[in-house]
Amino acid sequence: xxxxxxxxxxxxxxxxxxxxxxxxxxxxxxxxxxxxxxxxxxxxxxxxxxxxxxxxxxxxxxxxxxxxxxxxxxxxxxxxxxxxxxxxxxxxxxxxxxxxxxxxxxxxxxxxxx
Amino acid sequence: xxxxxxxxxxxxxxxxxxxxxxxxxxxxxxxxxxxxxxxxxxxxxxxxxxxxxxxxxxxxxxxxxxxxxxxxxxxxxxxxxxxxxxxxxxxxxxxxxxxxxxxxxxxxxxxx
Numbered sequence: 001x002x003x004x005x006x007x008x009x010x011x012x013x014x015x016x017x018x019x020x021x022x023x024x025x026x027x028x029x030x031x032x033x034x035x036x037x038x039x040x041x042x043x044x045x046x047x048x049x050x051x052x053x054x055x056x057x058x059x060x061x062x063x064x065x066x067x068x069x070x071x072x073x074x075x076x077x078x079x080x081x082x083x084x085x086x087x088x089x090x091x092x093x094x095x096x097x098x099x100x101x102x103x104x105x106x107x108x109x110x111x112x113x114x
Numbered sequence: 115x116x117x118x119x120x121x122x123x124x125x126x127x128x129x130x131x132x133x134x135x136x137x138x139x140x141x142x143x144x145x146x147x148x149x150x151x152x153x154x155x156x157x158x159x160x161x162x163x164x165x166x167x168x169x170x171x172x173x174x175x176x177x178x179x180x181x182x183x184x185x186x187x188x189x190x191x192x193x194x195x196x197x198x199x200x201x202x203x204x205x206x207x208x209x210x211x212x213x214x215x216x217x218x219x220x221x222x223x224x225x226x
Binding site: 006033040041042043045048096102105106108110 | 122145147149154155156157158159162200202204206212213214216218219221
């Protein structure tokens with residue numbers, strides 16, 4: 001049973017459009033993350049947050065932005081979508097310490113920019 | 115820097131055992147994880163091992179940890195077609211702002 005929700009699951013959008021990918025979790029986790037996943041499987045961390053009003057850039061440079069106004073909500077926005085943004089986007093959350101629970105992942109949003 | 119390496123593909127026959135291997139670099143990692151990703155889905159935590167353990171068994175899954183060689187393995191006994199997925203190894207290094215470091219994933223194919 002998912003405690004972290006991503007919407008939409010699939011999105012096809014034209015070049016130049018602004019889009020927001022939604023991510024919400026009900027576990028009260030402080031840390032949240034956005035990953036971009038290659039067709040070849042590798043995960044790239046693009047943004048993360050330690051808590052409300054905290055946002056950090058990840059290992060992979062991204063043209064997207066994020067916000068964390070509420071603990072449970074961590075949306076990702078692309079101001080002007082391009083075909084190079086076509087990818088699978090995965091949201092995750094965790095407690096502040098890594099611990100044995102690791103990360104909980106959402107089901108992902110598959111974005112196609114045409 | 116921190117890195118997690120794993121082979122990209124593994125193919126086995128149904129009923130055989132599968133062994134997926136992983137090496138990591140940060141000896142201060144306290145937890146090591148195995149995640150499973152089925153097609154079109156997110157990652158699901160399969161199991162984890164604390165760094166002071168050598169082995170952990172959970173039903174068909176056995177995790178072996180060799181801290182000296184920084185080597186982690188996941189053995190799936192009696193592999194089924196439903197085990198076909200991508201398996202990610204991850205470490206929790208002391209640095210990296212507490213973020214997990216993931217391997218690139220091993221795609222397991224189970225042939226009937």
